[in-house]
Amino acid sequence: MTAKVTMAMFGSSLVSAYWNGAATYYRGMIRALNECGFDVTFYEPDAFERQQHRDMADPPWAKVVVYPATQQGLHAALEQAREADIIVKASGVGVFDEELEAEVPRLRRASNLTVFWDVDAPATLQRMRADSADPFHSQVRNYDLVLTYGGGPPVVQAYVNFGARRCVPIYNALDPTTHHPVPAESRFSGALGFLGNRLPDREARVHEFFLKPASLLPQQTFLMGGSGWESNVALTPNINYVGHVYTRDHNAFNCSTLAVLNINRDSMAQVGYSPPTRVFEAAGAGACLVCDAWEGLEQFLEPGKEVLRVANGEEVAAVLPQLTEQQARRIGERARRRLLNEHTYQHRAQQVSALLVEQLASRARPARYHEERHRAAL
Template sequence: MTAKVTLAMFGSSLVSAYWNGAATYYRGMIRALDRCGFDVTFYEPDAFDRQQHRDMPDPSWAKVVIYPATPDGLQSVLEQARDADIVVKASGVGVFDEELEAEVPRLRRASNLTVFWDVDAPATLQRMRADASDPFRSRVPNYDLVLTYGGGPPVVDEYSNFGARRCVPIYNALDPTTHHPVQPDPRFSGALGFLGNRLPDREARVREFFLKPAALLRDKKFLLGGSGWDRNVALTDNVDYVGHVYTRDHNAFNCSTLAVLNINRDSMAQVGYSPPTRVFEAAGAGACLICDAWQGLEQFLEPGKEVVRVESGEDVAAILPALTPGEARRMGERARRHLLSEHTYEHRAIEVKKLLVEQLSRRAVPARYDEEVHRAAL
């Protein structure tokens, strides 16, 4: 294909990371897709004060359309997206998710593709398993393709069982233009840093892997960043809570502590094969990464050489006193080199381009919309 492929994507936000953990993934993927020949328009609702907490201007590599979080606003952007070669509904938009899940497949024509891009597949699948009346169960087969932020074979199998025509994991990755080593910043100095918003299915693991070792190592400074930890959380006096950390400060945060802790949410840890953006952000900045154990970690980083894998808060408390600055730097640099060689968004975009162009070429021959599946979703 010589002309640019047009891609319309409905997601939470591209320009604000405020209560929006998928922002790094969106930015890395869409910037790389632009370089691969895609013309991307990103539709995001004006909701949850995200526009008041923007951390980037509209980018040159995507058109951003911010629409009112109203039924009329939604219908307007659906109409705008109708002519795109590829129309993507991402999970977790935050408003009108159910309506978008139903309406995006109805934009399907003989020569375009509709895609559901799940940025939290373990949670989506858990929701569908728990509720037989969840309308998305019958809508999964309406999409030409399901892409997932992670999840590996377990997620592919489950989506297939729900009738997905095809499901392919597109993992998080490193965007080296955004995440890279910088000089340490005294604001973020300490022995261990953790950056993550307070969420119900993450909190217990934060207490285990971060707050417990902080209580056991009272002579060491721990740094906690992210929204929501200032309400009804007992922090020991050696924990410095810095609140929401804007993306412009992520490199400094990751480069200023002896080590950086990654803590997966419960659902992602249980399914495995779901490295969060924080893994790539921290390792891309050359940080020494301590990661809670989950299946498939070794697919991205080598435990013991490029990442420290821990099973409990006691493990974290035992490792930190023995970790020297020299060994921390060496481990972080090994991880950074590995990601640059195999796990950048350029690698992911090449994979996505091949997949989408292949699917589009099949659709170039007029195809009949599956009316039976469509009626089942109504």
């Protein structure tokens, strides 16, 4: 790529992981795309106290524009973004999502691309199935491309059925500059750690895969991080709840327990092929990962060798007493090597770069043809 490709991306937040599980994905993808020659401006609303809970300064590999969460602020940001080569609307911005879904395709020109980047495809598709009047039914076909951060063949087929021109999964991955092994810290010690915000379609699975084994193993210490679990949740005395864990502490959190538990949300577990950021954060730090079962897991980590797959809380409670520190270290190191070899954001960015550059070139050819015909007629 000889010249920088400009990208304007509307998402929840790049600089704050507060109530924002997509932050790791955004950061890894955009940093790697910058290294592939993309000049990215990330537009995020000043909402949900995210700016008050920043966990990083504006990075050198992207420009961050924080716009007021108002109609005026939104339209000023859209106007600023209109000249970009690629204009991206990510799902789950949290403010004016419906308007952004409609307005971004209207910025389409003969030589640019508009992209819907779905960081929660199962939820978006579930929303569309449940409401035939959802405006996105008519808007999805106006995007040049749909990218998803998971979902595999079922999500691709569903998007095609809803009229998407093209849908390509771009899975979560590891950014080894951010998530890597560090010394253990006593404040995060325990047999099993779980990190995740309290969300309606995750809560039942947290009760099954984390709270139940904690109750079955009262002599073991369980570590729980994430927002929203401080009220109206019956935590047993052996659960150490540490609240919101800033990204600067994620490596220590993942390296300080014997094992780390991943719990997918209901929709992602049902669809499969949707490894969340926590899988790559934990395994990238060399943690022994205990993962709830979902289709497609072996595409990323080999069960029994690189990850311990469990079907319910009883299996979690059965695994922990038999797991030695040596076994845990060996599983974690195998997983880390697998991700470094096959599943980093550099791997993903090369895929995205090739896809977007090819799409841009195919759009530019007819545009140049019409321009040349127009000049010849003068």
